[in-house]
Amino acid sequence: MISLSNKPRSLFLIAEQSFKAIYNADALNAVTTLTNNDGQIYAAEDIMATPQAFADVEIIFSGWGSPVLDGALLDALPALKAFFYGAGSVRNFVTDAFWERNILLTSAYKAxxxxxxxxxxxxxxxxxxxxxxxxxxxxxxxxxxxxxxxxxxxxxxxxxxxxxxxxxxxxxxxxxxxxxxxxxxxxxxxxxxxxxxxxxxxxxxxxxxxxxxxxxxxxxxxxxxxxxxxxxxxxxxxxxxxxxxxxxxxxxxxxxxxxxxxxxxxxxxxxxxxxxxxxxxxxxxxxxxxxxxTPHVAGSQGNECHRMGALAVEECRRYLSGEPQVTALTRESAERLA
Missing domain, CATH: 3.40.50.720 (NAD(P)-binding Rossmann-like Domain)
Structure with a gap:
């Protein structure tokens, strides 16, 4: 079990528009309570430009617009242990290099x-x-x-x-x-x-x-x-x-x-x-x-998107408390996601 008294560092790796849609004020407050997070939004280019500044990042929160998690990006995040995705399918950004590193991955597809x-x-x-x-x-x-x-x-x-x-x-x-x-x-x-x-x-x-x-x-x-x-x-x-x-x-x-x-x-x-x-x-x-x-509106729209952010935060809480995840993904289960 990870002690909450020594909070791990986390960051938001996500497109700005998606960040605003998925993570509301309640989610942001919870993230800063659970982890050491500066509240900023980062892109892959930020990490690749100064990898030494992100060497201690253990947790990432993401969502629509996540960058591809290839070997180069993951090499710049050597301490990464958990990736909480506040949306559905992960197929477009997860790679073999990601699975080889045994990083925890969850998705908010149930939300x-x-x-x-x-x-x-x-x-x-x-x-x-x-x-x-x-x-x-x-x-x-x-x-x-x-x-x-x-x-x-x-x-x-x-x-x-x-x-x-x-x-x-x-x-x-x-x-x-x-x-x-x-x-x-x-x-x-x-x-x-x-x-x-x-x-x-x-x-x-x-x-x-x-x-x-x-x-x-x-x-x-x-x-x-x-x-x-x-x-x-x-x-x-x-x-x-x-x-x-x-x-x-x-x-x-x-x-x-x-x-x-x-x-x-x-x-x-x-x-x-x-x-x-x-x-x-x-x-x-x-x-x-x-x-x-209708133009693909059945999925999360407006305030409904906050449900996905809330689940990503809950997955982080469970991870830090040593509880089972709600939607932990494996290589096999990720390939079956819509």
């Missing part, structure tokens, strides 16, 4: 999962109430149908969840509180996880789409998951079904989805992501009446 699960839950409720479709009809001057052709939010309405990672698990927990019939597909999850979440296991993704009124995608974007969701799967959905994607656009065959939604106007899609996120405003999906599209 970022919370707003995504909230967004999904709201989307499921709106889908089962057909809220977007009814709004569009009213704008077109069509008299309201009230209770006709609506699934409703209760037993008998079937919701499917793809992947039981941090987000998928939270979604399942929230959906059970709504007394819905929840099903899930995840070939890598064990039976105990399905049982603990009280959801029904579906072994074939095709069967999930064919049997559920709403299907929500939460799989990570990996080479093996690209185009995982196909046109025939979407085409097989029951009448007035809804597909929700808050994961990544590359996991869906987008041209096929566009064609299905054009030929099946009874289906609806809630898309927070597309394959090319530079084309949100010109993507033909956005022109369809049966699509609700």
């Amino acid at each position: 970022n999962a919370v707003p995504v699960a909230d967004f999904t839950m709201a989307s499921v409720i709106f889908a089962l109430k057909r809220a977007w479709t009814r709004c569009q009809r009213l704008k077109e001057g069509i008299a309201p149908d009230y209770r006709r052709d609506v699934h409703g939010v209760y037993h008998g309405s079937r919701v499917g969840v793809i992947s039981l990672g941090a987000i998928g698990q939270l979604v399942c927990q929230r959906l059970k509180d709504l007394e819905l019939d929840v099903f899930a597909y995840d070939p890598f999850a064990n039976a105990q996880l399905f049982e603990s979440l009280q959801v029904t296991r579906i072994d074939r993704l095709e069967d999930l789409f064919a049997s559920c009124d709403v299907v929500s995608l939460h799989a990570p974007w990996l080479p093996q998951t690209e185009n995982l969701v196909t046109g025939p799967m979407l085409e097989s959905m029951p009448e007035r079904g809804t597909f929700i994607n808050t994961s990544r656009g590359a996991i869906v065959d987008e041209p096929a989805m566009l064609q299905v939604l054009r030929t099946r106007p009874d289906l609806f899609a809630v898309l927070d992501v597309v394959q090319d996120e530079k084309t949100y405003h010109t993507n033909p999906l956005g022109a369809l009446a049966n699509v609700f599209i």
Whole structure:
């Protein structure tokens, strides 16, 4: 156990904009209580320019905009023992050189999962109430149908969840509180996880789409998951079904989805992501009446980002107190993160 009476030195290695978004005043106060931190923001160039000034840094707090942790940068930080990342995936900055040094790494991906699960839950409720479709009809001057052709939010309405990672698990927990019939597909999850979440296991993704009124995608974007969701799967959905994607656009065959939604106007899609996120405003999906599209906003926004900073600080407290980490990552688990 590390004594708090002899506080280790820490620093913030992060883009300035991300620092302001993730670490609020409470987090900064906690960091200075736990560690010797000057409250300044550093870039890799600062460390590389005067490595002798950072030779005693034991802890780093970071987030979006972290520099790549290559051998040269790590050589300039010989005392580094823990890297607390106040955001999600670490894939873009962690290297073999980092793993070889046996440095503790944590991520705040579980904190970022919370707003995504909230967004999904709201989307499921709106889908089962057909809220977007009814709004569009009213704008077109069509008299309201009230209770006709609506699934409703209760037993008998079937919701499917793809992947039981941090987000998928939270979604399942929230959906059970709504007394819905929840099903899930995840070939890598064990039976105990399905049982603990009280959801029904579906072994074939095709069967999930064919049997559920709403299907929500939460799989990570990996080479093996690209185009995982196909046109025939979407085409097989029951009448007035809804597909929700808050994961990544590359996991869906987008041209096929566009064609299905054009030929099946009874289906609806809630898309927070597309394959090319530079084309949100010109993507033909956005022109369809049966699509609700948002520009990647389901994840942490505004004050929600502070939850990630708070988790990074909590991970530091646990590290200094000798307690188990919430989200310690290994090379293998980091590669599976979205």
